[in-house]
Amino acid sequence: MVLSLARAGSSSRASAFVAASAPPLTPTKSGALAPGRASTRGSTTGASCASSSPAAKGLPAALVMSVAFAAMRRRAPRRGARSTRSWARLQDAEDTAKMYKEVTALELQASSLRARAVELEAEQAKQDRLRRQALFNEFDTDGSGGVDAQELQRGWKELTGTFLDERAATRLLEAHDMDGNGVLEFEEFDVKRFQATLDRLWAEDEAAELAACQAEKEREEKLEAEKRLKEYYESLPGNNDTGLLTRVGSALPYILPLLDVSRFGVPLGILFPVLLPVVDLLYVPYALLDIKIPFGTLIIFFAMQAVAANKELPALLRFNFLQALQLDIAIFIPTLLRALSESVPGEDLSGWLWVVCSVVPFLIVTGFVTYSVLNSFCGIAPRGIPFISEAAERAMGVQRPDIQTNNEKDTPP
Template identity: 40%
Template structure:
């Protein structure tokens, strides 16, 4: 209806545009009535019957009117088609909405069916497990007493391929028997728990076996080391365990080297205690013989000679040890010399040189320490016992002469 109204409105508009409407001015300007108008038309019509054509009834105006009417009709058809398309889209949308609602409902129904099937399958599986458990329990319960003892448990597990002896079966029964009646009822019978216990026991056994093998390997390694040591000792020359008087005296004389080298540190003591001047004079006399050799080659020759004698495996081991220890003591005297020089240099750089009292005290301490080591070694050597009580020094001396094997007859008392 609206389309038709629109078409008519467009047609009227087009008609007015081409001048088809009656002219109101002509009507308002005429004061005669309709009857007089008809009479005038009748009088004039006798002379001419042709209709009067106004200016707006030309062919051009009719063509424009036709075009406008065609345009109005096409617009009406287009609007009608648009309304039909919109209506069709609305119908399709409603149908699609209904289809989505149906699809969701169908999916929900399928999901509920699947849940019901899952619950049903779980119930069936539980029932099947209970039936299997009952059948397995009856296969273990050989006497159909309603309980499984240790012998039945052992036999049943062995038939299933699980290695188990009677003590372990008894142990497993005690572990699974919750009520403590000495038998396994159906609610206490769990094959998974039994298998777990067996696996744990096997793991413990493997751990124990590994520990035992580790101990055996360690024992074999110790035996191999001991055998290698014995073979090494067997390859060494037999040691000379002579500890006679010549050996003891020679061992004492070996300590003249560190004493002569320490004389420069003991001068303050000799000046402070006159009774020490006699021994100091004798030591200075012996030291003068070696100092007579230019460039200190006398002391160097003595040091090298004592070192060579200490390496001679044919000499008594007591003498070799004392020779080596005296050489190490003499070399140790280099340490206080370096320390004293460093302290003097530092104090001189600071503008406070070392006082004579401090230098005398330090030198006296060094000489007393060397004299104490020599005295201990002398007394021990005169007793025929190796002086192995000096920390670090005796250890290094022992390691240096461990190139001989001991005699089988010696008892080891007072020996290296």
């Protein structure tokens, strides 16, 4: 053990340093050599360690001091780490204090700027009020403390060079007269707001004028189209007789579509018993005709077509015959739909579809027939039924003028 400690001490530079700086050996009373008293803290520590350790008795003093110094060096890094952490904490505290000072300075600067801004705003408001007061005094020529419509007209002319008519001045005054006393007081007087209000009023007037012009243009175009259409119909060749016999004869052909559609009104009579007499009045002749004369309605259809083909008959009569035929042909569509509704699965759904496909066509055709009969009695061709009337005119060999392009497409009959 002693040999190993000696080798460790001799290989360490610290041990050599301690050995070199150790005090000289002095003889004791027994004649043995012993180290002198150390005046430094390190030598005292070494001596105490050497004297207190039982294993160190009998060892050279230099060797003992080397071992003690090595132990002290092993504890030195720990003390250095603690010192580093303490220094870092101290540095962080200094940075925090510095940052706090900077933030405080910035807050003071911001507060100063806000105060300055408030002062500037107050000064600007004061200047604006003085300017408003000066302008108000210029408008208020009679010194009454209020600006009426005439003073507003005159003052606006002097201020902007723009003339305000009486209507514009009145509307401007009403828009800013908050208390409704008929004059503008100082608190209600603001030239900038006046200009914005005038711009809005002028824009509204312009939009209203444009809309009125557009409406007038559309009305004139509609009147022109109706005039051209009337002239076109009057210019068509043929018999233009509209006498009493012609009017009555023009209403008769609508009996055919009315009889054909009467069978569609049976569900309506069942749903509303009050209408049952009307439905019976229409359906009974149809049933009798179908029973007494097989294919009776088909025979009447071809007879009416022959009458309509006679160009010597009055145009009103021919047109109504052809329109009644076209209306009777159109009844085929609800007939087909009602037949298809019977094949829909579900008794309730099929029943409701059958009722709808019966009642709706009955009401539509009855309305068209009523419209046509009334116009025919008045001597006017009922050309207002969509698609049906145009088809009747084409069957007569004529076409309406193209109103959109102002081009007439006329095929002589």
